[in-house]
Amino acid sequence: xxxxxxxxxxxxxxxxxxxxxxQGKGGGQGRRxxxxxxxxxxxxxxxxxxxxxxPAKSGGQGAHGSGQSxxxxxxxxxxxxxxxxxxxxxxxxxxxxxxxxKNFGQFVSAVQVSKNLNIPFDQLKMKTTGPDAKSLGDAIHxxxxxxxxxxxxxxxxxxxxxxxxxxxxxxxxxxxxxSPTKS
Numbered sequence: 001x002x003x004x005x006x007x008x009x010x011x012x013x014x015x016x017x018x019x020x021x022x023q024g025k026g027g028g029q030g031r032r033x034x035x036x037x038x039x040x041x042x043x044x045x046x047x048x049x050x051x052x053x054x055p056a057k058s059g060g061q062g063a064h065g066s067g068q069s070x071x072x073x074x075x076x077x078x079x080x081x082x083x084x085x086x087x088x089x090x091x092x093x094x095x096x097x098x099x100x101x102k103n104f105g106q107f108v109s110a111v112q113v114s115k116n117l118n119i120p121f122d123q124l125k126m127k128t129t130g131p132d133a134k135s136l137g138d139a140i141h142x143x144x145x146x147x148x149x150x151x152x153x154x155x156x157x158x159x160x161x162x163x164x165x166x167x168x169x170x171x172x173x174x175x176x177x178x179s180p181t182k183s
Contacts, residue, residue, distance in 0.1 A: 068103070069098075069103065070107035083166050084098075084107075100129035108159070109156065109160055112162045113136060117140065124136075127143065
């Protein structure tokens with residue numbers, strides 16, 4: 001009798017685990033249909049990410065973000081906000097333009113691509129943010145189908161390099177302000 005009860009509990013436990021896994025609530029095992037691995041930040045309602053050849057598209061940590069949104073980053077780094085403002089179309093509010101981007105790198109890369117390829121920023125933003133966000137490369141390809149995949153990759157790469165340059169220049173300016181001047 002005791003053995004039958006233990007077997008029944010084991011079977012119920014397995015059924016419950018399979019049921020949860022089938023609903024996409026497993027502890028990070030497997031993939032949801034068409035989405036990121038379950039248990040990742042992307043699967044917890046922060047939007048699906050297509051990485052493609054653009055790490056700036058990936059949210060959160062890494063070279064292009066520190067876990068803060070583009071707006072939060074701009075508020076903490078006004079010198080970078082001023083630089084980005086110069087790249088935006090006249091009359092565009094930097095914070096409004098940055099709203100919806102997961103991180104500063106994604107935002108600046110989109111601004112740079114918009115400027116470099118003459119793609120209206122609002123159209124590029126619409127394609128690269130929100131619940132149906134595409135990678136920057138896919139958005140460029142949709143908005144400029146005349147460009148080859150290599151040209152798109154080159155544009156994304158150039159935008160990422162320009163974004164890194166903005167960060168470097170900002171860090172250098174901050175160091176100069178902090179270090180005592182020699183007379």
